[in-house]
Amino acid sequence: MTQMDDTLPQISWREMEVILQGMATSDTKRRMVHHLIEGTRKQAAFLTAGGVVTELAYITAAMLDASFCPTTSDSGVSEASLSSSASPPQPSGS
Numbered sequence: 001m002t003q004m005d006d007t008l009p010q011i012s013w014r015e016m017e018v019i020l021q022g023m024a025t026s027d028t029k030r031r032m033v034h035h036l037i038e039g040t041r042k043q044a045a046f047l048t049a050g051g052v053v054t055e056l057a058y059i060t061a062a063m064l065d066a067s068f069c070p071t072t073s074d075s076g077v078s079e080a081s082l083s084s085s086a087s088p089p090q091p092s093g094s
Contacts, residue, residue, distance in 0.1 A: 008053075013041050016056065024063045028070050033063065 017037045024030040040055045047055070062068055 013037055020059060020063050023060060025066055026069065029063050029068075032070065033059070036062075 017033055020033045020037065021030045024033060036059045040052065040059070043055070044052045
């Protein structure tokens, strides 16, 4: 049984990522989640706890917003990062 107090339960970054991927309304959004969570995790050291929760709330809102329909290019996810190939991306024009 969980004791009721003034704190939120702890959750890992990976658990949060899985939850948000489940909320995402498109494949593109699901691919974005990892990058958004990773960015938030890196910035967490510079934010208050409330700031981290606010960032997670913004990500959640974007994942649930049916009118937000990013394309793969809008998501900042390169085709190379979506590929299962271990080859590094090639410069343009090669």
